[in-house]
Amino acid sequence: MNHKGLLVVISGFSGTGKGTLVKEIMKKYNNYSLSISMTTRQPRPGEVDGREYFFTTDEEFEKLIKEDGLIEHAGYCGHYYGTPRKFVEAELEKGKDVILEIEMQGALQVKKKFPETLLLFVTPPSVEELEKRLRGRGTETEEVIHQRMMRAKEEQEYIDKYDMLVINDDLDKCVTEMHDIINASRFTPDRNKKLISDIRAQLSELK
Amino acid sequence: MNHKGLLVVISGFSGTGKGTLVKEIMKKYNNYSLSISMTTRQPRPGEVDGREYFFTTDEEFEKLIKEDGLIEHAGYCGHYYGTPRKFVEAELEKGKDVILEIEMQGALQVKKKFPETLLLFVTPPSVEELEKRLRGRGTETEEVIHQRMMRAKEEQEYIDKYDMLVINDDLDKCVTEMHDIINASRFTPDRNKKLISDIRAQLSELK
Numbered sequence: 001m002n003h004k005g006l007l008v009v010i011s012g013f014s015g016t017g018k019g020t021l022v023k024e025i026m027k028k029y030n031n032y033s034l035s036i037s038m039t040t041r042q043p044r045p046g047e048v049d050g051r052e053y054f055f056t057t058d059e060e061f062e063k064l065i066k067e068d069g070l071i072e073h074a075g076y077c078g079h080y081y082g083t084p085r086k087f088v089e090a091e092l093e094k095g096k097d098v099i100l101e102i103e104m105q106g107a108l109q110v111k112k113k114f115p116e117t118l119l120l121f122v123t124p125p126s127v128e129e130l131e132k133r134l135r136g137r138g139t140e141t142e143e144v145i146h147q148r149m150m151r152a153k154e155e156q157e158y159i160d161k162y163d164m165l166v167i168n169d170d171l172d173k174c175v176t177e178m179h180d181i182i183n184a185s186r187f188t189p190d191r192n193k194k195l196i197s198d199i200r201a202q203l204s205e206l207k
Numbered sequence: 208m209n210h211k212g213l214l215v216v217i218s219g220f221s222g223t224g225k226g227t228l229v230k231e232i233m234k235k236y237n238n239y240s241l242s243i244s245m246t247t248r249q250p251r252p253g254e255v256d257g258r259e260y261f262f263t264t265d266e267e268f269e270k271l272i273k274e275d276g277l278i279e280h281a282g283y284c285g286h287y288y289g290t291p292r293k294f295v296e297a298e299l300e301k302g303k304d305v306i307l308e309i310e311m312q313g314a315l316q317v318k319k320k321f322p323e324t325l326l327l328f329v330t331p332p333s334v335e336e337l338e339k340r341l342r343g344r345g346t347e348t349e350e351v352i353h354q355r356m357m358r359a360k361e362e363q364e365y366i367d368k369y370d371m372l373v374i375n376d377d378l379d380k381c382v383t384e385m386h387d388i389i390n391a392s393r394f395t396p397d398r399n400k401k402l403i404s405d406i407r408a409q410l411s412e413l414k
Contacts, residue, residue: 123402127409153410159403164394167402177394184391187371187384195330195374196366202334203360 005033005092006191007114008182009100009107012122013152015134017168021122022101024175033096035088038064041079044139054084072102072109077147081106097182104158111161118185120178121162125169127152212240212299213398214321215389216307216314219329220359222341224375228329229308231382240303242295245271248286251346261291279309279316284354288313304389311365318368325392327385328369332376334359 012018026032038054040061049055061080064070073082083100091098100110111117124130130152134145159165164181168174189196219225233239245261247268256262268287271277280289290307298305307317318324331337337359341352366372371388375381396403 121396123406127406127413149413153413156403156407156410159406160396162396164391165396165399165403166394180387181391181394184371184388187373187388189328189367189369189372192372196363196372199330199334199366200363203363206334206356206360 005031005094005096005098006182006186007088007092007098007100007110007117008032009102009110009117009119010122010178011102011104011107011119011162012168013124013130013155014148015130015137016122016124017133017171018101018122020171021168021174021178022099024171025099025178028175029179031097033091033094033098035083035091035098035100037081037083037100037102038070039079039081041077041081071113072106074103074105074109076103076105083110104155104161108158108161116191118164118182119162120181121159121165122168122174122178123159123165125167212238212301212303212305213389213393214295214299214305214307214317214324215239216309216317216324216326217329217385218309218311218314218326218369219375220331220337220362221355222337222344223329223331224340224378225308225329227378228375228382228385229306231378232306232385235382236386238304240298240301240305242290242298242305242307244288244290244307244309245277246286246288248284248288278320279307279313281310281312281316283310283312290317311362311368315365315368323398325371325389326369327388328366328372329375329381329385330366330372332374 010018010022022034026034036050036054038056038061040056040058043049043055047053058080061082064082064084065073069085070082071085071088073080081102083102083106088098107119111119124133131145131149134140134148163185166174166177166181185191217225217229229241233241243257243261245263245268247263247265250256250262254260265287268289271289271291272280276292277289278292278295280287288309290309290313295305314326318326331340338352338356341347341355347355370392373381373384373388392398
């Protein structure tokens with residue numbers, strides 16, 4: 001009903017498979033535009049600057065914070081992560097639905113600044129499955145796996161702050177569900193304020 | 208994700224076309240079960256007892272209120288309207304999504320008693336179109352049309368209390384949107400409390 005695009009934040013415990021889901025939803029549908037986060041952490045093997053992340057320095061990152069050039073940012077495991085503002089606003093203006101794959105602290109910042117944002121939480125079917133996926137990734141040390149599981153233990157607190165929740169059990173099914181949830185979210189009263197106020201104005205003229 | 212069905216309340220100003228939408232959604236999909244309201248008003252030409260409404264007396268209706276046999280009830284234009292409890296609960300237990308086409312006072316009563324209920328508001332594209340449809344119906348006097356428009360003027364206040372809002376501009380499109388919205392609504396955290404508490408319990412055991 002709105003002409004502008006919808007801002008969609010996708011979060012979930014590390015190891016839930018968010019990255020793959022986002023890649024698939026981008027491939028399958030053409031209404032989405034993916035925001036690339038900026039980070040000060042080192043690239044993992046295979047990661048490319050400007051594809052997975054924009055990799056930058058602490059100095060550059062802190063400069064962007066000061067200039068209000070990020071719509072959210074957070075520290076995680078000793079590194080900065082953030083979302084450059086310019087790209088997001090330009091794509092929304094074009095009517096694209098912009099996907100942000102960010103963690104929970106950042107998600108809540110975005111929701112506060114842009115209340116129309118859809119916060120979507122992806123969960124594994126069980127905690128056992130989460131740990132299995134983290135190990136299966138094969139890129140993390142035992143210590144990092146433990147750190148991520150402890151992080152999940154902290155993060156669970158925020159699940160209720162999300163608007164919607166999907167289980168990533170079957171990839172295809174989950175991608176379709178995410179797309180359907182995003183489309184249905186356009187129909188909340190909060191995202192149709194113009195329509196509601198028009199109808200109210202017309203009704204108020206009746207005698 | 209839940210095994211039990213979803214309770215769906217559909218409301219909208221008189222003349223919005225809710226009745227037709229409900230008929231169509233019941234015809235097109237087989238997951239729905241329609242709750243028949245009870246009323247003390249006289250049948251309109253063509254209405255059949257047990258199809259559009261259960262028609263009853265003031266005495267019988269008041270007896271049901273006392274016995275807590277209605278999940279909501281309200282007065283409208285000098286008559287009682289209400290939803291018998293038994294049928295709704297039995298159908299939800301079977302896993303059916305139960306549709307209630309009721310007005311706003313009743314809708315808010317249901318949401319209070321059953322917070323998982325989805326409140327869906329149907330609006331015409333404009334107030335002009337609403338008045339046109341009321342006249343087009345051909346069964347109402349000018350006085351009744353005026354009464355219904357004034358009622359809409361009061362009711363607009365409650366639109367924001369609804370979870371979702373659809374425009375009935377194109378019948379087929381609106382029916383599909385309603386179905387998609389209902390399906391997507393299964394994914395709110397509020398409707399997945401069991402899943403969330405299971406994950407929390409599993410995470411709380413980690414050390």
